[in-house]
Amino acid sequence: MTYESETWSFTASRMRMLKVAQRAMERAMLGVSLRGRLKNEDIRSRTKVTDKAQRISMLKWQWAGYIARRTDNRWGRKVIEWQPRTGRRSVRRPPTRWSDDLVRHARSQWMQVAPDCALWQSLGETFVQ
Incomplete structure (x- = not known):
């Protein structure tokens, strides 16, 4: 599941x-x-x-931290940082992106916060709730 x-x-x-x-x-x-x-x-x-929604949230938070701490220029980080050519998203309500709930919880600097493991884990506990 x-x-x-x-x-x-x-x-x-x-x-x-x-x-x-x-x-x-x-x-x-x-x-x-x-x-x-x-x-x-x-x-x-x-x-x-265990509640699967909480488990999935925890897995996503851990994966986001892993991707943000990576320094080997693999595709994961490039996909997260990708911006559309026009620089804008579609009009009306755009589809939810993978990083939208991370940004909502840890602000737009979540990739800069991830290397600090203690802070990242404390933010993760509140993200899962």
Whole structure:
């Protein structure tokens, strides 16, 4: 379920779909139907499964730090720093980019903050929440 999730750009609808899928899998593990009217917290406490949305957020944060600390000029950093030829994005609401939630959380200097591992980890803990 989390394969290659570090490279996904997350929207609210995509996160909601992941949470719904995880809850459905947990219900299937316990053999409980929706008619049972058990709360999600009760099901989570029975299955002892970690929240996949938080796990995916943590994986993405770790991957972003790894890419930002790289110095070997490989494609990952070049893709992140790429700008469109026109310098502008499309009119209306543009699609969510991979780095948009990182910028929203750690400001636009997230690539300069990443080499400081202690600061990066403390920011990561709040990013996952």
